[in-house]
Amino acid sequence: MANNTPDLNDRSLQLLKTLVERYISDGQPVGSRLLSKDSTLNLSPATIRNVMADLEDLGLVHSPHTSAGRIPTSSGYRLFVDSLLTVKPLDHQELSRLHQNLSTKDNDNQMIGVASRLLAEITQMAGIVTIPKRELTCLRHIEFLPLSHQRVLVIFVTNEQEVHNKVIYSEKNLSASELQQAGAYLNSIYCGQSLDAVRSAVLKDLQEDQVRMNQAMLDAIKMAQLAFESNDNKDDYVLTGETNLMGFSELSSRNHLKQIFDAFTQKQDIIHLLDQSMKADGVQIFIGEESGYQVFEQCSLVTSSYSVNNEVVGVLGVIGPTRMAYEKIIPFVDVTAKLLGAALNPKTTTP
Amino acid sequence: MANNTPDLNDRSLQLLKTLVERYISDGQPVGSRLLSKDSTLNLSPATIRNVMADLEDLGLVHSPHTSAGRIPTSSGYRLFVDSLLTVKPLDHQELSRLHQNLSTKDNDNQMIGVASRLLAEITQMAGIVTIPKRELTCLRHIEFLPLSHQRVLVIFVTNEQEVHNKVIYSEKNLSASELQQAGAYLNSIYCGQSLDAVRSAVLKDLQEDQVRMNQAMLDAIKMAQLAFESNDNKDDYVLTGETNLMGFSELSSRNHLKQIFDAFTQKQDIIHLLDQSMKADGVQIFIGEESGYQVFEQCSLVTSSYSVNNEVVGVLGVIGPTRMAYEKIIPFVDVTAKLLGAALNPKTTTP
DNA sequence: AATTAGCACTCCATTAAGTAGAGTGCTAGT
DNA sequence: ACTAGCACTCTACTTAATGGAGTGCTAATT
Numbered sequence: 027m028a029n030n031t032p033d034l035n036d037r038s039l040q041l042l043k044t045l046v047e048r049y050i051s052d053g054q055p056v057g058s059r060l061l062s063k064d065s066t067l068n069l070s071p072a073t074i075r076n077v078m079a080d081l082e083d084l085g086l087v088h089s090p091h092t093s094a095g096r097i098p099t100s101s102g103y104r105l106f107v108d109s110l111l112t113v114k115p116l117d118h119q120e121l122s123r124l125h126q127n128l129s130t131k132d133n134d135n136q137m138i139g140v141a142s143r144l145l146a147e148i149t150q151m152a153g154i155v156t157i158p159k160r161e162l163t164c165l166r167h168i169e170f171l172p173l174s175h176q177r178v179l180v181i182f183v184t185n186e187q188e189v190h191n192k193v194i195y196s197e198k199n200l201s202a203s204e205l206q207q208a209g210a211y212l213n214s215i216y217c218g219q220s221l222d223a224v225r226s227a228v229l230k231d232l233q234e235d236q237v238r239m240n241q242a243m244l245d246a247i248k249m250a251q252l253a254f255e256s257n258d259n260k261d262d263y264v265l266t267g268e269t270n271l272m273g274f275s276e277l278s279s280r281n282h283l284k285q286i287f288d289a290f291t292q293k294q295d296i297i298h299l300l301d302q303s304m305k306a307d308g309v310q311i312f313i314g315e316e317s318g319y320q321v322f323e324q325c326s327l328v329t330s331s332y333s334v335n336n337e338v339v340g341v342l343g344v345i346g347p348t349r350m351a352y353e354k355i356i357p358f359v360d361v362t363a364k365l366l367g368a369a370l371n372p373k374t375t376t377p
Numbered sequence: 378m379a380n381n382t383p384d385l386n387d388r389s390l391q392l393l394k395t396l397v398e399r400y401i402s403d404g405q406p407v408g409s410r411l412l413s414k415d416s417t418l419n420l421s422p423a424t425i426r427n428v429m430a431d432l433e434d435l436g437l438v439h440s441p442h443t444s445a446g447r448i449p450t451s452s453g454y455r456l457f458v459d460s461l462l463t464v465k466p467l468d469h470q471e472l473s474r475l476h477q478n479l480s481t482k483d484n485d486n487q488m489i490g491v492a493s494r495l496l497a498e499i500t501q502m503a504g505i506v507t508i509p510k511r512e513l514t515c516l517r518h519i520e521f522l523p524l525s526h527q528r529v530l531v532i533f534v535t536n537e538q539e540v541h542n543k544v545i546y547s548e549k550n551l552s553a554s555e556l557q558q559a560g561a562y563l564n565s566i567y568c569g570q571s572l573d574a575v576r577s578a579v580l581k582d583l584q585e586d587q588v589r590m591n592q593a594m595l596d597a598i599k600m601a602q603l604a605f606e607s608n609d610n611k612d613d614y615v616l617t618g619e620t621n622l623m624g625f626s627e628l629s630s631r632n633h634l635k636q637i638f639d640a641f642t643q644k645q646d647i648i649h650l651l652d653q654s655m656k657a658d659g660v661q662i663f664i665g666e667e668s669g670y671q672v673f674e675q676c677s678l679v680t681s682s683y684s685v686n687n688e689v690v691g692v693l694g695v696i697g698p699t700r701m702a703y704e705k706i707i708p709f710v711d712v713t714a715k716l717l718g719a720a721l722n723p724k725t726t727t728p
Numbered sequence: 729a730a731t732t733a734g735c736a737c738t739c740c741a742t743t744a745a746g747t748a749g750a751g752t753g754c755t756a757g758t
Numbered sequence: 759a760c761t762a763g764c765a766c767t768c769t770a771c772t773t774a775a776t777g778g779a780g781t782g783c784t785a786a787t788t
Contacts, residue, residue, distance in 0.1 A: 072753095
């Protein structure tokens with residue numbers, strides 16, 4: 027639609043803005059008298075009531091009952107964050123805390139945890155950070171160990187110090203020393219490449235170069251294929267501060283809270299939601315029912331993808347009630363994403 | 378004290394038993410009239426009131442207010458589970474479900490998860506299983522990889538397929554091939570032994586046999602010491618079904634629930650509690666404040682240690698409100714512990 | 729001496745009614 | 759176009775009334 031804000035003049039927008047700000051800070055429906063005093067425009071409550079009626083017709087605010095003030099609807103919040111919001115610069119203390127905690131180039135996995143905790147603690151809501159995508163990681167070492175019955179334990183190390191392991195079923199019954207040789211061979215040819223590079227190289231080698239290889243090499247490469255084939259996208263995230271959500275009266279009904287927590291343990295819905303932010307660059311916001319999940323009708327999700335080497339590798343954000351301090355949360359999530367991206371060890375450089 | 382049940386004749390005990398049973402099933406304070414009808418002894422409500430007054434003096438029951446019935450105190454529950462309880466045999470369906478899910482000799486870690494989920498689902502409370510103690514595990518393979526600045530990544534495999542990793546700081550700057558040799562050497566002498574055996578062997582070797590070893594061997598053993606030294610008892614557990622606890626009205630107050638969930642993420646208190654059960658054999662029960670933690674004042678914890686090869690390696694159990702169906706939960710936890718112990722792969726056998 | 733019936737009493741839970749406050753919508757006046 | 763004023767609505771809170779459940783005590787019964 028070309029113009030979805032038909033009769034919205036500056037004044038109405040200004041009023042909507044103060045209304046939302048007021049509601050966010052107080053949590054109480056905002057009445058016309060209060061709004062009249064709060065706004066810089068000198069208007070009488072009566073006039074404001076007229077404006078409110080218009081805003082209500084447009085579905086931007088709504089009244090819980092006849093004699094209560096107005097509260098923003100999801101569309102109201104949406105308009106607010108899209109066009110009215112004046113973002114607050116980050117608190118100095120918080121900023122330095124972020125810098126301090128997200129600068130030490132430590133273990134990547136620890137870093138993810140730290141980021142999640144920071145998000146949760148500073149916002150006093152739930153913090154979430156996805157594990158960085160593995161495709162962009164660099165293979166450092168691979169090794170096979172025999173288990174019983176042709177099962178083989180694959181261990182491989184990526185980046186600085188991330189260890190992955192997986193059980194595969196090999197075609198042949200290979201001895202420990204044969205497996206060791208296979209590992210050594212694979213290390214010699216694939217080490218230092220990114221995982222997806224390895225994957226495609228393996229495929230290519232299998233298709234084209236079989237003639238040039240001896241049997242042992244072939245076995246090794248077949249095993250490599252097995253090891254890396256399943257797009258083992260064990261999508262996962264680190265969630266902290268869930269319990270902070272118990273403090274919000276808007277997510278009150280016991281049952282509702284249970285549903286939210288169940289969604290956290292199910293993971294799939296959350297993952298799906300986060301995946302959407304993966305595509306976009308910068309901060310993205312889901313307000314209330316916008317998420318598409320009934321469980322999160324009363325929640326908002328502020329996310330940002332984070333990148334390493336200009337390549338989006340994951341998403342991070344906070345989950346809280348729709349009534350949250352967007353003007354602070356948005357820049358905060360933004361900065362955290364950037365700092366985390368910078369703090370994570372670059373992946374595709376060969377040592 | 379020699380006799381802590383002074384005026385407790387059979388009749389009082391019988392009444393206490395029916396009272397507790399009734400309260401467990403109904404969740405309502407039990408009055409004298411109801412108790413009179415419920416018990417097999419044919420007594421009038423008035424008589425029962427007298428008995429109740431006695432039980433109250435002994436601190437076994439208590440009345441929430443003047444005109445309510447009685448509910449058991451923690452001591453009441455304690456006496457009940459210790460001497461009055463008639464355990465129910467396990468439901469057939471549940472039993473077969475347990476057998477089915479805990480028989481496949483799969484990955485140990487998966488098994489732990491399955492056990493935890495079973496505990497939670499069948500009891501409709503929270504299920505908890507500690508990760509088996511590592512001391513009793515058998516070293517299968519060890520390997521070192523160089524990182525930057527004398528940091529070394531240690532990877533070691535225990536049992537069938539459990540991979541552990543850890544970063545240590547070596548004294549010397551060793552090359553990749555030196556590290557590889559060290560790994561090979563350690564594998565040759567320690568492989569197949571249990572971890573604590575390795576630990577003590579390392580210590581002994583360092584103290585006594587230095588003369589007989591060359592420098593490379595010494596380096597290797599020093600690294601082994603670093604790798605295994607910290608009694609890296611990363612005590613941990615798998616907790617599932619926490620959200621089930623949200624259903625219980627007795628754990629109502631929002632704040633209270635938050636504290637419980639926080640305790641779950643803190644982990645340390647829980648670990649400490651579980652550790653106590655580690656010492657005892659068989660089922661152990663903490664009722665209400667007996668746990669010693671204020672958070673769990675309204676909760677009971679039914680646990681049992683589980684053993685592999687007659688050696689206690691972990692603890693499992695359920696957490697729920699004090700008002701739980703002990704007569705079913707106790708045998709259920711017991712059986713689950715035994716089945717899990719049996720299902721876990723025996724550790725100390727060398728392949 | 730143990731048990732029981734009876735009765736006064738206490739406390740809770742629920743309903744009903746009343747009141748004050750906040751805020752609206754509408755209309756008429758500026 | 760804005761505002762003052764007024765009737766109206768709805769909530770939140772208080773108070774009172776009622777019924778029910780259960781107790782503790784006392785006196786009667788076995």
